[in-house]
Amino acid sequence: MSRTKVLLLGKIDHAHVAWSTISDIAEIVQPTATNRQDFIAECQSGALDGVSVAYRTFDSANVTGRIDSELLDAFPKSLKFLCHNGAGYDQIDIPACTAHSVRVSNTPTAVDDATADVTIWLLLGALRNLPVGIKALREGKWRGSPLPQLGHDPQGKILGILGMGGIGRNVATKARAFGMRIRYHNRHRLSPELEDGAEYVDLETLYRESDVLSLNLPLNPSTRHSVAAPEFALMKPGIVIVNTARGAVMDEAALVDALASGTVSSVGLDVYENEPEIHPGLLANDNVLLVPHMGTWTQETQQKMEEWAIDNVRLAVTQGKLKSIVPEQKDLA
Numbered sequence: 001m002s003r004t005k006v007l008l009l010g011k012i013d014h015a016h017v018a019w020s021t022i023s024d025i026a027e028i029v030q031p032t033a034t035n036r037q038d039f040i041a042e043c044q045s046g047a048l049d050g051v052s053v054a055y056r057t058f059d060s061a062n063v064t065g066r067i068d069s070e071l072l073d074a075f076p077k078s079l080k081f082l083c084h085n086g087a088g089y090d091q092i093d094i095p096a097c098t099a100h101s102v103r104v105s106n107t108p109t110a111v112d113d114a115t116a117d118v119t120i121w122l123l124l125g126a127l128r129n130l131p132v133g134i135k136a137l138r139e140g141k142w143r144g145s146p147l148p149q150l151g152h153d154p155q156g157k158i159l160g161i162l163g164m165g166g167i168g169r170n171v172a173t174k175a176r177a178f179g180m181r182i183r184y185h186n187r188h189r190l191s192p193e194l195e196d197g198a199e200y201v202d203l204e205t206l207y208r209e210s211d212v213l214s215l216n217l218p219l220n221p222s223t224r225h226s227v228a229a230p231e232f233a234l235m236k237p238g239i240v241i242v243n244t245a246r247g248a249v250m251d252e253a254a255l256v257d258a259l260a261s262g263t264v265s266s267v268g269l270d271v272y273e274n275e276p277e278i279h280p281g282l283l284a285n286d287n288v289l290l291v292p293h294m295g296t297w298t299q300e301t302q303q304k305m306e307e308w309a310i311d312n313v314r315l316a317v318t319q320g321k322l323k324s325i326v327p328e329q330k331d332l333a
């Protein structure tokens, strides 16, 4: 009997032991193409025929580009499962996958602690004006002149969390330890157990009354530019914003304007609209604390994410199902 074929898009960096259990039960196929055009040609040549499960990394988009209808049309018809290593799956057109009968999984939960940790780090750094002092010190000017503006304590401040999934709830737990008062907005109100004391508010209240806003919602066509000029206009002057979700949930150009006008006093960003490009207005502003998409950049979390995605591959190969199918496809599980 021929063995199941698994397509590896990207590479395994950490979970080599877990991956070896896949090579025990399946034939691993890797493309040779290094760009989208060649990848499509490689698919069309029949070289990848027979693959039924694909594992992909965030960086594999550098070769394949977005997983959209064009790519799905080129993929072998045998492909039934796409196991993405990452929590955010905005690089994948889910309705197109559904139309092509390809089920998609991501790695929720595995990323929660590491992403929430970076959120808290950015939150405190932005609230305390640390980038201003850090820059002056690196320039040999100690705290600089004029001195950095005094920062603010998190204690007693209202933290508004937009998107109260696993990461948002983890941020809430950690922010409580700093004495913050937690409010949130989400598509659906959570159960009291999951709310854990956080207050559910409408969007307008979230913008009007938050001292700090943390963006923890996924990027998809309906959340793109959720925070743009009209939302900035509602915000409490001097608000601090942290984004560890995806850059495009916020309109970056409008953010630059809001920083310039003082509506937003400082921001902490891990993600950008057009990574790896960063809006020059953000780079030029000392009140912007910037990290190059390192929310899950720890050995432990990278290992956990790979193992989680590999669990999905294993289940797809052995049982024809996924451990964590994306919510949009729950009905196909």
Ligand SMILES: O=CC(=O)O
Pocket: 085, 086, 087, 088, 089, 111, 295, 296
């Ligand atoms: O950005 C990180 C992820 O989506 O897992």
